Amino acid sequence: MLRIWQLSLIVATTIFGLAAAYAYNIPMAFGFSFGLLVLIAMSLMKGLSPGIIIRSMLEGIGHTKEVIWLLLLVAIVLPCWAASGTLDEMIAWALAFVHPSYLLALSFLISLCVSMILGTSTGTLSSVGVPLIGMAVHLQVPLPFIAGAVISGAFVGDRTSPFSSAHQLIASSTDTAVPVQWRAMLPTTLAAVISSLGFYLWLDLRANRTAASFAQGIVSPSESVWQTILLLAPIVILLGSILLRLKTKYGFMLSSAAAIWVGSFLKQVALGDWLSDIWYGGVHPLTQGKGLLHMISLVALIVLAGAFNGIMEKSGMISAYIEKGLGHLRSLTAATIKTGVFGFLLCLISCTQTLPIMMCGRNILPFWKQQFRTAQLARVIADTSAVFAAMVPWNLLAVLCSTFVGLPVEQYLPYSIFLWSLPLFTALVSVYADSSWKTTGVASDEQ
Secondary structure, three states: OOOHHHHHHHHHHHHHHHHHHHHOOOOHHHHHHHHHHHHHHHHHHHOOOHHHHHHHHHHHHHOOHHHHHHHHHHHHHHHHHHHHOHHHHHHHHHHHHOOHHHHHHHHHHHHHHHHHHHOOHHHHHHHHHHHHHHHHHHOOOOHHHHHHHHHHHHHHHHHHOOOOHHHHHHHHHOOOOHHHHHHHHHHHHHHHHHHHHHHHHHHHHHHOOOHHHHHHOOOOOOOOHHHHHHHHHHHHHHHHHHHOOOOHHHHHHHHHHHHHHHHHHHHOOOHHHHHHHHHHOOOOOOOOOOOHHHHHHHHHHHHHHHHHHHHHHHHOOOHHHHHHHHOOOOOHHHHHHHHHHHHHHHHHHHOOOHHHHHHHHHHHHHHHOOOOOHHHHHHHHHHOHHHHOOOOOOOHHHHHHHHHHOOOHHHHHHHOHHHHHHHHHHHHHHHHHHHHHHHHOOOOOOO
């Protein structure tokens, strides 16, 4: 077990390095490397052999392969959609069916429905988030507004859908049956969804977008039915592969291949142009700076984060402090706040969504179930750790969200109502459960 000053030094160095890199616009991997070096040094002082540390780092890096694949394929598929005309065709059809007066509210609802079906925020943002943002660009809607709406909708399914890997991970980490967990999450989910929808409706009505402004932004879909079918084929293939539960990376590969074929056939895009667009991102406003070149620094960050997580998991260096910090859980409210704080700290230093969910679930569960129902632990983790990951700029999930919407976290976060309202609502539910218990002397259903 590390001493408190050693653990504090690791956390402080990691957060300071990442925050400094983010503030001064230098590669995040450079800032993160300081925390990794301190972690390695402290692990050696603890007695871990260099061989164990290297194996732990390699195992941790191995766990990031899917995220690395996804980032690289995002850098390929978006420029391919733009060059083939698929992206503009999606935007045109979205403009034809979505009324501008309720653009933000409808974008939130569309993202919500698709995310509940797909069970993934990245799949939702790539399939419907990108065209919705493109539509907002045509209508001159502020990008932070539309980014907040589509990210909020995407995370409804990311944490709530039975098809979500995060939802399943929360259930397994807390020994909770999925239907029981879903019922426990329902009150905060409904409260956050209603609050988000109300906020986006208010923004829509406040903007007073008219039919005239809508007509000025219209981009007509292709007149040929067959051309429309071909142009939309890449996105249909992506959605179909996700619905068939293929790995997301295979869906992106198939969609990219389809877009290249369509662009070569309809637009006569040359091989050199394809390679240039994929490397640099192309000239489309929604894909500029999103090519493979832009992803190199992000991939380096993910590799370092994987190595960091591997050492943390292998050494178990913070498990004892979690046990010590929990103490005796005297009330559901106190337990909720402590769990949320642990989840947030883990999101700050682990750079993933998975590790905070697993560590909170596995380490807190033995103490939690002595007094409260495990379903309530699942609810608290779903409302804190699962969404905090999208709120920390250097977290891998936030990096993916920023990549899709083309905005840094601090710009979309104030308008992503679903994300930051969930921790507030879950605390209120716990307060209500505690007050109900004190009034009746019998544990409420919430506990």
